[in-house]
Amino acid sequence: MATLGSHEQKHKVTVVGSGNWGSAIAKIVAENTAAHPDLFQKDVQMWVFEEEYQIPKGSKHYETSSKFSTEKHKLTRLINHFHENVKYLPDVSLPSNIIANPSLQESVKDSTILIFNLPHQFISGLCDQMKESILPYARGISCIKGVEVSEEDISLFSESIGEKLGIYVGALSGANIANEVAQEKFCETTVAYDPPPMDSRNPTPKEGRTPQASQLDLTQITEHKDSKGLTSTVRLTAQPADLPPLDHELMHTLFHRPYFHVHVVSDVAGVSLGGALKNIVALAAGFVAGLEWGDNAKAAIMRVGLLEMRKFGKMFFENSVRTATFTEESAGVADLITSCSGGRNFRCAKMSVQRHMSIAEVEKEELNGQMLQGTSTAKEVYGFLKARGKEGEFPLLTSTYLILQGEAKVEDLPDLIAKPNLF
Numbered sequence: 412m413a414t415l416g417s418h419e420q421k422h423k424v425t426v427v428g429s430g431n432w433g434s435a436i437a438k439i440v441a442e443n444t445a446a447h448p449d450l451f452q453k454d455v456q457m458w459v460f461e462e463e464y465q466i467p468k469g470s471k472h473y474e475t476s477s478k479f480s481t482e483k484h485k486l487t488r489l490i491n492h493f494h495e496n497v498k499y500l501p502d503v504s505l506p507s508n509i510i511a512n513p514s515l516q517e518s519v520k521d522s523t524i525l526i527f528n529l530p531h532q533f534i535s536g537l538c539d540q541m542k543e544s545i546l547p548y549a550r551g552i553s554c555i556k557g558v559e560v561s562e563e564d565i566s567l568f569s570e571s572i573g574e575k576l577g578i579y580v581g582a583l584s585g586a587n588i589a590n591e592v593a594q595e596k597f598c599e600t601t602v603a604y605d606p607p608p609m610d611s612r613n614p615t616p617k618e619g620r621t622p623q624a625s626q627l628d629l630t631q632i633t634e635h636k637d638s639k640g641l642t643s644t645v646r647l648t649a650q651p652a653d654l655p656p657l658d659h660e661l662m663h664t665l666f667h668r669p670y671f672h673v674h675v676v677s678d679v680a681g682v683s684l685g686g687a688l689k690n691i692v693a694l695a696a697g698f699v700a701g702l703e704w705g706d707n708a709k710a711a712i713m714r715v716g717l718l719e720m721r722k723f724g725k726m727f728f729e730n731s732v733r734t735a736t737f738t739e740e741s742a743g744v745a746d747l748i749t750s751c752s753g754g755r756n757f758r759c760a761k762m763s764v765q766r767h768m769s770i771a772e773v774e775k776e777e778l779n780g781q782m783l784q785g786t787s788t789a790k791e792v793y794g795f796l797k798a799r800g801k802e803g804e805f806p807l808l809t810s811t812y813l814i815l816q817g818e819a820k821v822e823d824l825p826d827l828i829a830k831p832n833l834f
């Protein structure tokens with residue numbers, strides 16, 4: 412338990428996102444804010460992308476609550492009434508101090524800790540919508556497993572969210588299938604948090620805002636090495652001294668549970684890349700499982716996949732990534748193993764081969780609104796590699812994308828990964 416002394420102010424926590432993992436993480440942090448009233452405000456805001464939902468026949472609430480089972484209701488209303496995310500994390504009780512909120516601006520207001528947890532394709536637009544509503548000294552953690560890619564560049568979501576919002580953002584990733592975590596089955600995770608040091612001798616007001624006097628003193632330009640090793644200047648606002656310091660110990664206190672063991676590290680690039688790239692490898696593992704090639708074939712895919720993940724980190728994030736993260740942390744090899752065993756990417760890829768259906772059709776049929784991240788990440792990473800003529804150096808990542816596109820066959824995977832020059 413953290414003993415951080417007594418502080419006048421407490422951290423307010425918001426989870427931006429309420430899907431399968433968003434709801435499970437909200438459960439964890441709400442348990443911890445309730446357990447540590449010296450550090451945190453008890454209530455946790457959870458921003459919900461509002462939709463109408465009808466309790467399905469067969470669900471336990473269908474029999475007991477006729478008011479809600481006969482027609483559609485707003486998902487926020489259902490979550491706050493039943494203390495359960497009936498659509499995205501059904502049959503798991505959520506603590507009553509989680510407040511489902513359909514207003515993004517309202518839910519992030521006054522929060523000192525923002526946890527970003529939603530499918531990666533939506534985050535950029537949401538940052539624009541919340542920019543003016545957040546505290547300048549908020550800090551963030553991205554639980555998003557993906558990378559932001561264009562043909563010109565690749566960046567970590569922690570960094571791109573941080574740049575858009577003008578705050579520091581770390582990352583959380585690990586071998587964490589949400590349903591298992593929510594049922595409080597033991598697992599580990601990795602939190603990466605490494606904010607640039609603030610120099611209290613050099614305060615600089617933040618442009619474009621009208622800061623209050625206390626903020627004026629705390630905002631400054633600080634030198635920072637980004638995940639590509641480039642030194643840039645960032646404007647950061649220090650948190651007020653009467654808030655508990657947001658350091659590794661506090662991060663541990665916020666996320667650690669008896670069933671959810673947290674290791675806090677500084678390698679944001681390694682933790683983020685592990686979470687993003689393993690989703691592509693899990694698709695490939697699902698493809699060979701769909702052909703019933705057995706565990707040895709899957710192990711071969713995972714071995715090659717892990718090597719390509721490490722190589723990708725070395726090649727494009729050489730100055731920041733700690734390659735041992737891929738083999739030593741939950742966010743690396745452990746996540747790869749669990750994702751290639753029971754993850755959604757693995758399961759849907761396997762079903763697509765078995766049923767001779769596209770993976771998008773399987774996703775729609777099986778996931779009830781949850782979203783695969785591997786398919787879009789495979790496309791984005793392929794585009795990035797191809798623009799650099801590097802696709803042959805990552806034969807597994809490349810062939811997985813070509814299989815998704817119908818341009819290669821699963822049966823050819825052994826040859827494709829053995830002879831990279833085929834690309």
Ligand SMILES: NC(=O)c1ccc[n+]([C@@H]2O[C@H](COP(=O)([O-])OP(=O)(O)OC[C@H]3O[C@@H](n4cnc5c(N)ncnc54)[C@H](O)[C@@H]3O)[C@@H](O)[C@H]2O)c1
Binds near residue numbers: 429556781
């Ligand atoms: N589910 C898991 O087991 C798991 C575990 C660890 C990490 N992750 C990662 O966590 C992240 C979030 O995944 P998840 O499982 O919570 O999501 P999910 O797959 O359950 O996605 C559904 C969510 O997307 C939201 N959504 C739909 N349309 C939207 C829109 N237009 N704008 C904003 N939101 C919209 C829905 O409201 C819902 O909350 C992903 O990066 C994923 O890879 C997932």
Ligand SMILES: O=P(O)(O)OC[C@H](O)CO
Binds near residue numbers: 556586588690754757
């Ligand atoms: O279900 P997936 O494939 O999105 O994977 C879930 C988690 O990332 C596993 O750690």
